Amino acid sequence: MTITKQQNGSNLTVLLGGRLDTSTAPQLDAELKNSLGGVKELVLDMKDLAYLSSAGLRVILAAQKVMNRQGKMIVRNVNETIMEIFDVTGFIDILTIE
């Protein structure tokens, strides 16, 4: 997968591309753990994300919990298939999806 970060003050946008699965979820987890200090608004841009499994959902949930404490998190550009995964898992009610 590809992870591209754009930081603007306390605003961090993370562009996700490719596959967020059991093999790649630890990369994103480590990347977010290292980057969220001082961040007040986190945007996860899923425009180029092709695949998401529950291993990826765990990382997204962990990020949401961190951002609940220090600011807010927005999920953007979710495609139809990934939206369906958010729907059946109830993530649609937990996340702020734009």
Place this chain on the structure above:
Amino acid sequence: MAELIGQRVFPADDTALADVLGFITGSLEEAGCPPRALMQLEVSAEEIFVNIAHYGYPAGSPGQARVTLSLDEGPAAVVEFADKGVPFDPLAKPDADITLSAEERRIGGLGILMVKKAMDNVTYRREDGMNILTLQKRFA
């Protein structure tokens, strides 16, 4: 009568995940499975295989997982996972509560729920010392 498409045995280890999913999606795509069903089968197969890889065999004694693909009437894709690991029925656990807030959610427990929702039929049986888990997804 189900028509066999293919069967392969993989090491029950995360490192084999890409091969397992490649085998399943490649074979089913060739068999005419539409993209949406294919993606749902892929997400579901990942959950089942990773479960076997993580919990099926005791640490230090690596095992295998056999994947059998067939086409059923409908048509429907049938993906069967068989392993000789400890008896384990992943369907027996209660579903994750998807009404909880982020703070109340446990990390994990969502995989099997996704599988149940995405598939038309999921069955488990213990047979001849093997866990046999079958996913079925209609093409429509």
